[in-house]
Amino acid sequence: MSKVKRFILVCLVLSVVANGYAQEHQPVDTIKANEFIARAATLLKSNETDKSIQSAREGLTVSKKNFYLAGEARSNQLLGEAYAKKKDYSESLKAYLSALKAFELLKQDNRMINTYTAIGILYQQQQAYTQAIKYFEQALKKSDDRNSKMNELLLEDIAHSYIQLENYQQAIQYKTRLLNIYLEQKNTDKVIETYKELSSLCEVTRQYRLAQRYNTELASIYGKRNDLGGLSSAHNNLGFISKRNDDLKTSSEYFTKVVELVNEQPKNLSESDKAILYTNVGVAYTNLKQYTRAKESYTIALKIREHQKNETEIANVDNYIASNYYVSGNTSRALKAVNEAIKLGEANHAEEVLVTSYKILSLIHDKDNNPAKAQVYLEKHKALKDKLSKEAKERKEKMLQRQLLIEKNEEEIRTLLADQEREALESERKENQLKLQENEIKLKAKELAILKRDQELKAIEYKNQQLEKERTEQALxxxxxxxxxxxxxxxxxxxxxxxxxxxxxxxxxxxxxxxxxxxxxxxxxxxxxxxxxxxxxxxxxxxxxxxxxxxxxxxxxxxxxxxxxxxxxxxxxxxxxxxxxxxxxxxxxxxxxxxxxxxxxxxxxxxxxxxxxxxRIQRSVLPADSMMNKLFPEHFILYLPKDIVSGDFYWAAQKDKRRILAIVDCTGHGVPGAFMSIVGSNTLNELVNEKHVTEPAQILNQLHEGIRHKLSQVESQNHDGMDIGICSLDQHEDGSFRLMFAAAKQTLFVMRKGELLELDGDRKSIGGANAGDVRDFSTKELVLEKGDILYFTTDGFIDQNSPDRVRFNKKRLKSLIEEIYQQPIEVQRSNFENTLASHQQGAEQRDDITVIGVKL
Missing domain, CATH: 1.10.287 (Helix Hairpins)
Incomplete structure (x- = not known):
C-alpha cells in the first residue's frame, strides 16, 4: 500500500473514531443542577426546610438526567439534612445512604466521612446507639489523621453511645483515646472533664486503682489552678477509694486535706463552688468523725443553696446533714433533717434524692427501735429503687426494640435502594443495548463507507499507475x-x-x-x-x-x-x-x-x-497492580520507556511481614535494556522468593554475583550491569516503620514530617567484566511514621533535557517534591508527569524514565 493511500485511510479511521467518541461522550450540563443544589443549601440554612427539599429534588432529577453523579450525591446529602431537621428519619436515612454510595464511587473521602457522621447522629437522635456506633466508627476509620477535630467529635460520640448502652469498658477505651489527644493538645479543660468521666466509669466498673490514678491527676491540675472546689472533690474521691481499699490511714489523710482547703479559699470564689467546697469539707469531717465541724460546714453549704433557691440541692444537703447526725448518734436531729429532704424531694419529684432519704429514714427508725416504721421506709426505698431500676430496664428494652426496628428499617431501605438501582441499571442496560445496536449499525455503515472509499482509492491508485505508465511510454x-x-x-x-x-x-x-x-x-x-x-x-x-x-x-x-x-x-x-x-x-x-x-x-x-x-512480555514481569495496591495502598508509578521496551523496571515482594521494593536502571535502553531487565527481575525473584534473602545490602551483594555468573562476564568481557535502589519495610506494633535501604548509584528521597531527606547509595554498580566477583554494599536505616513518603527515581528523570539542552537536575526534583508532597498521591503523579512535559517541551526523550512514590 502506498504512503498516500495509508495516510488517507488513517485520516478516515480517525475521523470515524472521533465522531463516535463525540456522540458517546457529550459534555454534562451541570450548571442547572448546581443552581438547584446551591439554592437548596441556602434555603436549608434559612430553615426553609420544605422549599429546600423541593429544590434539592429538582437538582437530583436534573443530575440523574445528565448522569452527573456529583450532583446526585450532593442533592441526596442536602435531602438527608433537610429530612433530619423535620425528624423524618426514614427519608433522611434513605437520602444519606444514596449520597454515601455516590461519594464512594466518586472517592470523595471527606464527604463520605461527613455522611457517615450524619447517619450516626441520626441514629443517636433515635437512641439507636449500636447503629450510631457502627457509622461513627466507619467515619473514624475513613477520617484517620485527616481532621483531628473531626476525630475528637467522633470519639466523643462513640464513647457517649457506649455509656448509653452501659458498655462502660468500651467507653473507657474511647475516653482514654480522647484523653491522649487532649493531653497532646494541652487542652486543660478537656483533660479535667475526661479525667472526671474516666474516674466515674472506673468506679462503676470497680477499677479503683485507675480511678485513684485519675483523681490524683485531677488533684494535681486543680492544685495548680487553685480550684478548691475541684480539689476538694478529687481529695474526697481519693479518700473514699482508699476507704474502699481498707487503707484507712490514707483515707484520713485525704479527708484532712479537704478540711484544710477551707482556710485557703480565695475571696472571689463563686457561690456554687463554695457550696461544693463546704459540702465536700462536711463529708471529710464526717469521715474523720468530727461531727460538729461537719455540721458547721453543711450548714454553710445549706445557706448558700437556700440563697440560690435550688430545692433539689437543698434536699441533697439535708440528706448529708441527716447522715452526719445519724452516724453521730443524734437520731432526733437526723429525723428532722431527713424529713426536710423528703418534703423537698417529693415536691420536686427528685427520685434520686428520695431513694437516699428513704434509706436514711429506715436506718434512723431501726436505730430508734421502731422496726415497723423502719420496714415501711425500707420498702419505700426498695420500691423507689426498683422503680428507677425498672424504668432504666424499660428504657433499655425500648432502646433495644427501637434498635431492632431501626436496623430492620435500614435493611428495608437498603433493599429498596438496591431494587431501585437494579431497575435503573436494567433500564440503562436496555438503553445502552439499543444505543449499542444503533452504534453497530452506524459502525457497519461507516465500515462499508470505508471499504467503498478503499475501493475508490484502489481504483484511483490503479488509474494513477496507468497514467504513470502512459506518461512513461509517452516520454519514451x-x-x-x-x-x-x-x-x-x-x-x-x-x-x-x-x-x-x-x-x-x-x-x-x-x-x-x-x-x-x-x-x-x-x-x-x-x-x-x-x-x-x-x-x-x-x-x-x-x-x-x-x-x-x-x-x-x-x-x-x-x-x-x-x-x-x-x-x-x-x-x-x-x-x-x-x-x-x-x-x-x-x-x-x-x-x-x-x-x-x-x-x-x-x-x-x-x-x-x-x-x-x-x-507485553516485559510488562508481565513487572509487579501486578493488584499486588502493588496490596503491599502499598497509597502509591503512584510513572513508567515511561524511551523505545517501547525499557531498560528500567521495578520489583516488589513480601516475605512474612516484610515488604520489599526495588527500582532498577539497566545498562542501555530499548531491546538490550529490556533483556537485562528480564535477567535482573528473575535474579531478584530467585534471591528473595526462593533463597529467602530479605536484607537489602545482602540482596545487592548476591545480585552482583548472580548477574556476573549469568552473563559469563569474566569469559565474555561483557560490561552490562545495572543501577538499583532497594528498600525493606517492617511495621512495628506502635504503627511506626523500620526502613532499611541499600543502593548501587541511586538515591532515595524521604519526606519525613515535612523534612526532605536524601539516602545516597554506594557509588558502585551491579555487574561488569572488571568489577570483581564480590561487592560489599552498605545498609542505611530510618524509623518512619505513618504519613511519611518515599520517592524512588532512575536517572532518566533528572537527566532529561529541555529544547535548550538544559538538564532537569536533582535540585529541581527536590524542589518539586517539597512543593507537592502534601497533595494526594495520585495528584502527585500527575504533577511529576506535567512538570516533566513542561520541561521537555517536545525535546526527544534521552533515556527510560521511572518514578515511584509510596505513602506509608
Missing part, C-alpha cells in the same frame, strides 16, 4: 521521436553536403573538360604557332602545374569531408544506442527501488510487532 515515444527527428536532420544535412559535393564534382568536371578543350585548342594553336609556343612554353608549363595543383587540393578536401561525415554518422549512432540503454537502466532501477521499499516496510512492521510483543 517522445524521446524516440526526438532521436528520429535528429537522425533525419542529420541525414538531410548529410544529403545536402553530398549534393554540394556532387555539384562541386560536376563543376570540377566541367572545369576539367573546359581545361581539356583549352588544352586541345592550345595544342592546335601550338602546331600553328610553334614559334609562339616556344616563346610561351614557360607560361604553359606553369599553367599546367597550377591546374594539377588545384585538382589535387580538391581531391584532398573531398576525402576529408567524406571522413568527417562518416565520423559524425558513427557518433550519432553511438549516442542513440547509449540513450536507449540509459532509459532501460533507469526503468530497471525504478523497479528495484520500489521492490526494496516494499520489503523495508514489511520488515519494519515485523520488527515493530516483535518489539510490541516484547513489551
Amino acid at each position: 515515444t517522445l524521446a524516440q521521436q526526438q532521436l528520429e527527428a535528429e537522425k533525419r536532420n542529420r541525414e538531410l544535412d548529410m544529403l545536402a553536403k553530398a549534393k554540394e559535393l556532387q555539384e562541386q564534382k560536376l563543376k570540377q568536371k566541367m572545369l576539367e573538360e573546359e581545361k581539356q578543350k583549352k588544352t586541345i585548342q592550345l595544342l592546335e594553336s601550338d602546331k600553328k604557332l610553334k614559334d609562339e609556343q616556344l616563346k610561351n612554353s614557360y607560361w604553359i608549363s606553369g599553367l599546367f602545374v597550377l591546374v594539377i595543383g588545384i585538382i589535387a587540393v580538391s581531391l584532398i578536401q573531398k576525402r576529408k569531408a567524406n571522413r568527417l561525415l562518416q565520423q559524425q554518422q558513427t557518433e550519432i549512432k553511438e549516442k542513440n544506442e547509449a540513450l536507449l540503454q540509459n532509459m532501460e537502466e533507469l526503468r530497471a532501477a525504478q523497479d528495484i527501488l520500489s521492490e526494496q521499499n516494499d520489503q523495508l516496510e514489511i520488515q519494519h512492521q515485523k520488527i515493530t510487532h516483535s518489539i510490541r510483543y516484547a513489551e
Whole structure:
C-alpha cells in the first residue's frame, strides 16, 4: 500500500473514531443542577426546610438526567439534612445512604466521612446507639489523621453511645483515646472533664486503682489552678477509694486535706463552688468523725443553696446533714433533717434524692427501735429503687426494640435502594443495548463507507499507475521521436553536403573538360604557332602545374569531408544506442527501488510487532497492580520507556511481614535494556522468593554475583550491569516503620514530617567484566511514621533535557517534591508527569524514565 493511500485511510479511521467518541461522550450540563443544589443549601440554612427539599429534588432529577453523579450525591446529602431537621428519619436515612454510595464511587473521602457522621447522629437522635456506633466508627476509620477535630467529635460520640448502652469498658477505651489527644493538645479543660468521666466509669466498673490514678491527676491540675472546689472533690474521691481499699490511714489523710482547703479559699470564689467546697469539707469531717465541724460546714453549704433557691440541692444537703447526725448518734436531729429532704424531694419529684432519704429514714427508725416504721421506709426505698431500676430496664428494652426496628428499617431501605438501582441499571442496560445496536449499525455503515472509499482509492491508485505508465511510454515515444527527428536532420544535412559535393564534382568536371578543350585548342594553336609556343612554353608549363595543383587540393578536401561525415554518422549512432540503454537502466532501477521499499516496510512492521510483543512480555514481569495496591495502598508509578521496551523496571515482594521494593536502571535502553531487565527481575525473584534473602545490602551483594555468573562476564568481557535502589519495610506494633535501604548509584528521597531527606547509595554498580566477583554494599536505616513518603527515581528523570539542552537536575526534583508532597498521591503523579512535559517541551526523550512514590 502506498504512503498516500495509508495516510488517507488513517485520516478516515480517525475521523470515524472521533465522531463516535463525540456522540458517546457529550459534555454534562451541570450548571442547572448546581443552581438547584446551591439554592437548596441556602434555603436549608434559612430553615426553609420544605422549599429546600423541593429544590434539592429538582437538582437530583436534573443530575440523574445528565448522569452527573456529583450532583446526585450532593442533592441526596442536602435531602438527608433537610429530612433530619423535620425528624423524618426514614427519608433522611434513605437520602444519606444514596449520597454515601455516590461519594464512594466518586472517592470523595471527606464527604463520605461527613455522611457517615450524619447517619450516626441520626441514629443517636433515635437512641439507636449500636447503629450510631457502627457509622461513627466507619467515619473514624475513613477520617484517620485527616481532621483531628473531626476525630475528637467522633470519639466523643462513640464513647457517649457506649455509656448509653452501659458498655462502660468500651467507653473507657474511647475516653482514654480522647484523653491522649487532649493531653497532646494541652487542652486543660478537656483533660479535667475526661479525667472526671474516666474516674466515674472506673468506679462503676470497680477499677479503683485507675480511678485513684485519675483523681490524683485531677488533684494535681486543680492544685495548680487553685480550684478548691475541684480539689476538694478529687481529695474526697481519693479518700473514699482508699476507704474502699481498707487503707484507712490514707483515707484520713485525704479527708484532712479537704478540711484544710477551707482556710485557703480565695475571696472571689463563686457561690456554687463554695457550696461544693463546704459540702465536700462536711463529708471529710464526717469521715474523720468530727461531727460538729461537719455540721458547721453543711450548714454553710445549706445557706448558700437556700440563697440560690435550688430545692433539689437543698434536699441533697439535708440528706448529708441527716447522715452526719445519724452516724453521730443524734437520731432526733437526723429525723428532722431527713424529713426536710423528703418534703423537698417529693415536691420536686427528685427520685434520686428520695431513694437516699428513704434509706436514711429506715436506718434512723431501726436505730430508734421502731422496726415497723423502719420496714415501711425500707420498702419505700426498695420500691423507689426498683422503680428507677425498672424504668432504666424499660428504657433499655425500648432502646433495644427501637434498635431492632431501626436496623430492620435500614435493611428495608437498603433493599429498596438496591431494587431501585437494579431497575435503573436494567433500564440503562436496555438503553445502552439499543444505543449499542444503533452504534453497530452506524459502525457497519461507516465500515462499508470505508471499504467503498478503499475501493475508490484502489481504483484511483490503479488509474494513477496507468497514467504513470502512459506518461512513461509517452516520454519514451517522445524521446524516440526526438532521436528520429535528429537522425533525419542529420541525414538531410548529410544529403545536402553530398549534393554540394556532387555539384562541386560536376563543376570540377566541367572545369576539367573546359581545361581539356583549352588544352586541345592550345595544342592546335601550338602546331600553328610553334614559334609562339616556344616563346610561351614557360607560361604553359606553369599553367599546367597550377591546374594539377588545384585538382589535387580538391581531391584532398573531398576525402576529408567524406571522413568527417562518416565520423559524425558513427557518433550519432553511438549516442542513440547509449540513450536507449540509459532509459532501460533507469526503468530497471525504478523497479528495484520500489521492490526494496516494499520489503523495508514489511520488515519494519515485523520488527515493530516483535518489539510490541516484547513489551507485553516485559510488562508481565513487572509487579501486578493488584499486588502493588496490596503491599502499598497509597502509591503512584510513572513508567515511561524511551523505545517501547525499557531498560528500567521495578520489583516488589513480601516475605512474612516484610515488604520489599526495588527500582532498577539497566545498562542501555530499548531491546538490550529490556533483556537485562528480564535477567535482573528473575535474579531478584530467585534471591528473595526462593533463597529467602530479605536484607537489602545482602540482596545487592548476591545480585552482583548472580548477574556476573549469568552473563559469563569474566569469559565474555561483557560490561552490562545495572543501577538499583532497594528498600525493606517492617511495621512495628506502635504503627511506626523500620526502613532499611541499600543502593548501587541511586538515591532515595524521604519526606519525613515535612523534612526532605536524601539516602545516597554506594557509588558502585551491579555487574561488569572488571568489577570483581564480590561487592560489599552498605545498609542505611530510618524509623518512619505513618504519613511519611518515599520517592524512588532512575536517572532518566533528572537527566532529561529541555529544547535548550538544559538538564532537569536533582535540585529541581527536590524542589518539586517539597512543593507537592502534601497533595494526594495520585495528584502527585500527575504533577511529576506535567512538570516533566513542561520541561521537555517536545525535546526527544534521552533515556527510560521511572518514578515511584509510596505513602506509608
